[in-house]
Amino acid sequence: MKILVINSGSSSIKYQLIDMADESVMVSGLVERIGEEQGVMTHKAYPGTDREAVVKLEQPIPDHSVGLKLAIDLTSSGENAVCSLDEIKAVGHRVVAGGENFSAPVVVTPEMMEELKDTERLAPLHNPANLGGAREAMALFPGVPQVLVFDTAFHQTIPPHAFMYALPYEYYEEDHIRRYGAHGTSHKYVAGECARLMDKPLDELNVITIHMGNGASMAAVKDGKCVDTSMGLTPLEGLVMGTRSGDVDPAVHNYLAVNRGMDIATIDNVLHKESGLKGLCGMNDMRDIHAAIEKGDERAELALGVQTYRTRKYIGSYMAVLGRVDAVVFTAGIGENDSIVRRKTMEGLEPFGMKIDVQANDKRAKEPMLISTGDSPVAIWVIPTNEELAIARETRDIVNG
Numbered sequence: 308m309k310i311l312v313i314n315s316g317s318s319s320i321k322y323q324l325i326d327m328a329d330e331s332v333m334v335s336g337l338v339e340r341i342g343e344e345q346g347v348m349t350h351k352a353y354p355g356t357d358r359e360a361v362v363k364l365e366q367p368i369p370d371h372s373v374g375l376k377l378a379i380d381l382t383s384s385g386e387n388a389v390c391s392l393d394e395i396k397a398v399g400h401r402v403v404a405g406g407e408n409f410s411a412p413v414v415v416t417p418e419m420m421e422e423l424k425d426t427e428r429l430a431p432l433h434n435p436a437n438l439g440g441a442r443e444a445m446a447l448f449p450g451v452p453q454v455l456v457f458d459t460a461f462h463q464t465i466p467p468h469a470f471m472y473a474l475p476y477e478y479y480e481e482d483h484i485r486r487y488g489a490h491g492t493s494h495k496y497v498a499g500e501c502a503r504l505m506d507k508p509l510d511e512l513n514v515i516t517i518h519m520g521n522g523a524s525m526a527a528v529k530d531g532k533c534v535d536t537s538m539g540l541t542p543l544e545g546l547v548m549g550t551r552s553g554d555v556d557p558a559v560h561n562y563l564a565v566n567r568g569m570d571i572a573t574i575d576n577v578l579h580k581e582s583g584l585k586g587l588c589g590m591n592d593m594r595d596i597h598a599a600i601e602k603g604d605e606r607a608e609l610a611l612g613v614q615t616y617r618t619r620k621y622i623g624s625y626m627a628v629l630g631r632v633d634a635v636v637f638t639a640g641i642g643e644n645d646s647i648v649r650r651k652t653m654e655g656l657e658p659f660g661m662k663i664d665v666q667a668n669d670k671r672a673k674e675p676m677l678i679s680t681g682d683s684p685v686a687i688w689v690i691p692t693n694e695e696l697a698i699a700r701e702t703r704d705i706v707n708g
């Protein structure tokens with residue numbers, strides 16, 4: 308069974324074709340700058356193997372439909388074709404927010420698309436583009452099941468005492484304001500991988516998963532189920548991110564409005580796009596921040612300090628939530644690649660049984676790595692995430708019933 312996985316963003320489409328027989332990637336690609344004067348596309352057949360063939364295109368790509376069509380054409384025709392179109396038995400789509408009504412993957416119908424419009428306000432930067440991709444794919448693959456896999460689904464086991472905000476109750480009842488979380492597909496995938504690597508049944512594993520990329524979130528997973536997560540109603544709450552503030556005093560909004568005369572839209576934009584690491588030091592890529600620290604940049608040092616301290620604070624609170632912690636897992640762009648961030652995050656947690664092995668932590672690998680010492684009661688892992696494979700598996704499972 309071959310499954311196409313699509314992650315449709317506001318001006319980009321990421322896609323992979325996965326052969327579920329051996330879970331190998333037959334095609335991977337990225338279409339960028341959709342709607343701009345010049346679009347850019349990189350398409351790889353059999354990526355990472357000795358058969359790899361790369362096609363790079365630069366041409367106007369006016370909309371997502373054109374981008375998706377290009378991807379499909381390169382996959383199924385011409386010299387780099389890997390299969391015919393009718394071999395693609397299902398398409399899986401990443402959707403950031405499912406709200407309360409979509410707590411598991413679904414085969415989407417046109418009626419459902421109407422209902423899903425309501426979720427767009429929960430992730431205004433992501434959901435319209437995610438759902439737009441699904442709409443285009445429905446038109447391009449008539450009769451092929453289109454499965455939506457929601458980033459919020461894994462968090463639906465969070466109990467009310469953890470998902471409720473202490474606001475007037477009717478805001479929950481009428482406006483559905485509550486914690487939903489995000490990155491659930493990634494948290495679920497690495498928790499599953501962690502159980503496999505530790506040779507423990509997932510439903511007996513207590514793990515803290517840290518997805519730390521440009522966006523960042525954590526999950527407390529008890530007996531294999533998510534019981535708390537750091538993102539909230541939207542993906543703004545929680546950890547310090549590339550450009551997102553994470554936790555701030557909610558009174559900041561009023562303070563900025565009164566003292567700086569800013570309106571709500573401007574404040575929202577600042578918290579999403581001008582804050583986080585970028586707000587603190589002007590840079591949102593951790594590699595640039597390390598380079599600046601080397602040159603003595605004190606703001607860059609501060610940004611690293613704030614970011615790692617916030618993460619450590621969440622680890623502490625999730626230890627209290629879980630009681631017993633078997634493992635801590637780092638994943639995503641920073642989590643997988645940045646040994647300094649990992650070391651600084653775990654600093655001072657030795658008395659709680661979390662002992663990092665500095666040499667193991669300094670190694671680099673594309674494979675999962677155990678980075679705790681042999682006598683550390685809590686295992687500390689680096690586990691590369693693979694959201695595409697996770698979406699493909701969910702898609703296969705739902706299509707196969």
Ligand code: AMP
Pocket residue numbers: 519520521522549591592593594639640641644645
């Ligand atoms: P993601 O959102 O998971 O793709 O992660 C992207 C972020 O990961 C970038 O903005 C960088 O901050 C960070 N990153 C990627 N590669 C490295 C690396 N080799 N070392 C440190 N940080 C990295």
